[in-house]
Amino acid sequence: MHLPESSGFGDATDPPLKSGSEHWQFLNRLKKVWKAMEGLVDSGLVRAIGVSNFGVHQIKELLKFAKIVPAVNQVELHPFWRQDELVKFCQMKCIHGSAHTPLGVPTSSPGVSDSGSGGEDEPRTPRISFRRSRSVHGPILKLSFVGEIADRHKKTPEQT
Secondary structure (H helix, E strand, C coil): CECCCCCCCCCCCCCCCCCHHHHHHHHHHHHHHHHHHHHHHHCCCCCCCCEECCCHHHHHHHHCCCCCCCCEEEEECECCECCHHHHHHHHHCCCEEEEECCCCCECCCCCCCCCCCCCCCCCCCCCECCCCCCCCCCHHHHCHHHHHHHHHCCCCHHHC
16 A cells, blocks of 8 residues: 555645544545455465555554554665654554655755755755655765775665
């Protein structure tokens, strides 16, 4: 089950829902879809079911009624955006965390990162933006230590 769904209720990067009716609409859809997915497991059509872009709050809501705990939560994870709280929560609940865009998300415009980390990037490394990725060629490949590791192994950064 992937968030954000078409109704635009958000994902792990968005603030909690403010509208009570939006929250109940989300929960109703979540229950229906999850129950249908559990039915696929019960009928033997799939072995495991999971979620994507769910934050801690959304997983907690799901676990209140789920008979089957999600096997996986696929979220954007990389050194520039680690989501430590979410990763720890998933580990505690035995939900595998799977990273999409593990090489980071490049931004097309220089400037302040909207990551909220407040840290500085390595010189000549693109600032990181957490808008949805359109490229698999992330800024992590441009970090000097990645190049050094690649050189030691006579590989390119993309091959390391």
